Amino acid sequence: xxxxxxxxxxxxxxxxxxxxxxxxxxxxxxxxxxxxxxxxxxxxxxxxxxxxxxxxxxxxxxxxxxxxxxxxxxxxxxxxxxxxxxxxxxxxxxxxxxxxxxxxxxxxxxxxxxxxxxxxxxxxxxxxxxxxxxxxxxxxxxxxxxxxxxxxxxxxxxxxxxxxxxxxxxxxxxxxxxxxxxxxxxxxxxxxxxxxxxxxxxxxxxxxxxxxxxxxxxxxxxxxxxxxxxxxxxxxxxxxxxxxxxxxxxxxxxxxxxxxxxxxxxxxxxxxxxxxxxxxxxxxxxxxxxxxxxxxxxxxxxxxxxxxxxxxxxxxxxxxxxxxxxxxxxxxxxxxxxxxxxxxxxxxxxxxxxxxxxxxxxxxxxxxxxxxxxxxxxxxxxxxxxxxxxxxxxxxxxxxxxxxxxxxxxxxxxxxxxxxxxxxxxxxxxxxxxxxxxxxxxxxxxxxxxxxxxxxxxxxxx
RNA sequence: GGGGCCGUGGGGUAGCUUGGUAUCCUACGGGCUUUGGGAGCCUGAGACUCCGGUUCAAAUCCGGACGGCCCCA
Numbered sequence: 001x002x003x004x005x006x007x008x009x010x011x012x013x014x015x016x017x018x019x020x021x022x023x024x025x026x027x028x029x030x031x032x033x034x035x036x037x038x039x040x041x042x043x044x045x046x047x048x049x050x051x052x053x054x055x056x057x058x059x060x061x062x063x064x065x066x067x068x069x070x071x072x073x074x075x076x077x078x079x080x081x082x083x084x085x086x087x088x089x090x091x092x093x094x095x096x097x098x099x100x101x102x103x104x105x106x107x108x109x110x111x112x113x114x115x116x117x118x119x120x121x122x123x124x125x126x127x128x129x130x131x132x133x134x135x136x137x138x139x140x141x142x143x144x145x146x147x148x149x150x151x152x153x154x155x156x157x158x159x160x161x162x163x164x165x166x167x168x169x170x171x172x173x174x175x176x177x178x179x180x181x182x183x184x185x186x187x188x189x190x191x192x193x194x195x196x197x198x199x200x201x202x203x204x205x206x207x208x209x210x211x212x213x214x215x216x217x218x219x220x221x222x223x224x225x226x227x228x229x230x231x232x233x234x235x236x237x238x239x240x241x242x243x244x245x246x247x248x249x250x251x252x253x254x255x256x257x258x259x260x261x262x263x264x265x266x267x268x269x270x271x272x273x274x275x276x277x278x279x280x281x282x283x284x285x286x287x288x289x290x291x292x293x294x295x296x297x298x299x300x301x302x303x304x305x306x307x308x309x310x311x312x313x314x315x316x317x318x319x320x321x322x323x324x325x326x327x328x329x330x331x332x333x334x335x336x337x338x339x340x341x342x343x344x345x346x347x348x349x350x351x352x353x354x355x356x357x358x359x360x361x362x363x364x365x366x367x368x369x370x371x372x373x374x375x376x377x378x379x380x381x382x383x384x385x386x387x388x389x390x391x392x393x394x395x396x397x398x399x400x401x402x403x404x405x406x407x408x409x410x411x412x413x414x415x416x417x418x419x420x421x422x423x424x425x426x427x428x429x430x431x432x433x434x435x436x437x438x439x440x441x442x443x444x445x446x447x448x449x450x451x452x453x454x455x456x457x458x459x460x461x462x
Numbered sequence: 463g464g465g466g467c468c469g470u471g472g473g474g475u476a477g478c479u480u481g482g483u484a485u486c487c488u489a490c491g492g493g494c495u496u497u498g499g500g501a502g503c504c505u506g507a508g509a510c511u512c513c514g515g516u517u518c519a520a521a522u523c524c525g526g527a528c529g530g531c532c533c534c535a
């Protein structure tokens with residue numbers, strides 16, 4: 001297997017193939033086939049996301065994939081941000097369509113004409129919906145599994161509120177949701193506010209959640225957008241206030257994609273393969289029997305016990321592979337915890353545990369399983385988060401001059417906010433401004449022009 | 463838009479300079495023996511991107527198409 005540290009890109013491609021996550025041989029460029037194991041992981045990620053938003057009163061919907069040209073081309077800057085990457089459906093059978101239809105690149109223009117019908121009065125607000133669907137973007141750049149593709153597995157939440165303050169409160173709630181999700185996925189991140197020229201087309205402002213992969217390049221894994229009334233004015237989403245006057249709704253969105261899976265692969269994996277956070281592992285505990293008297297019965301019994309406490313467990317009962325092969329195979333697939341059972345364990349009424357991310361093996365009494373296994377899965381998750389944070393911090397450098405930008409990773413530095421200074425940095429270092437760090441309070445002199453600036457983060461990004 | 467590199471079984475490759483039976487690893491089917499850290503032996507099936515040219519003969523040389531990758535704008 002490729003060496004992760006020195007050949008990250010090759011390692012990344014190889015592990016996706018070996019672990020059976022996705023098959024990129026599908027003969028349409030930029031469109032890959034989700035394989036069973038990869039799709040299962042993605043589905044578990046989705047269910048974590050669902051749980052986090054459902055409990056905050058979002059409701060799941062499912063909009064059509066096709067959007068009429070007239071809906072999309074409502075006259076304002078939103079469409080211009082996407083016009084070069086839209087797939088158009090122009091024919092039905094042999095006939096040209098009267099109105100061309102777009103495959104959604106994102107769903108504002110599909111949803112907001114409906115919002116306009118649904119939102120009548122203040123009693124209809126807040127409106128909080130989401131969907132998890134494919135979106136389509138004709139990427140011209142180099143495609144890369146789960147990172148840059150043309151059919152994207154996408155989560156998008158959309159809200160409408162009575163006031164700007166309510167919409168701002170929603171922005172804060174998004175951050176809370178993200179804290180919850182990122183803890184389960186063991187992903188460290190920065191919040192930063194995108195520069196105006198890089199915000200979501202049509203938004204007032206955009207805040208991104210950025211992480212960094214071992215290559216030193218940053219990866220945007222989530223964005224939240226404050227729309228204010230930019231969209232509601234164009235899609236005519238207004239409501240009757242208590243005083244009898246009308247006002248436009250204030251809107252926000254939250255977007256994430258299969259890049260979450262890319263981040264999990266890239267950040268946690270090692271030279272043996274994937275390491276999956278227990279919360280998204282299709283198999284949390286793999287039981288490997290070492291053939292012998294009574295071993296299979298004992299293994300099945302333990303499987304039943306773990307099933308009964310909702311641990312995702314499987315016995316590897318394949319007969320044509322040796323235990324050693326199975327150890328390596330499941331380590332490559334990232335299973336967090338392995339139980340080994342042979343005649344020794346049967347005789348002593350014990351099990352032997354091996355954690356994917358902690359060296360060594362331990363033996364415990366079979367009677368303690370129902371407490372020890374859930375605790376161990378939590379320990380594994382905590383260790384993964386600690387390791388990921390350490391790795392993240394090793395890729396963050398504070399720079400007080402442009403010369404210090406020359407390292408692989410995220411660079412934090414003071415910046416005045418001007419496009420000229422960001423362009424100048426990009427020309428010299430290949431790194432560009434991701435944005436101002438949202439929670440940083442410090443001020444200082446811009447590393448390019450010396451004017452008063454705030455703390456910003458720069459990187460070469462995916 | 464400009465330039466460069468590359469297309470060989472499912473995956474990874476050798477062979478190409480100097481034309482002649484296509485190599486090895488892995489994965490896959492069958493069989494026997496194995497199983498506490500990637501088992502062994504036997505056996506089977508499987509490939510030169512396409513079109514044209516040169517030649518007795520093309521994976522190899524020439525031209526073109528298609529596809530992939532990289533760099534620059």
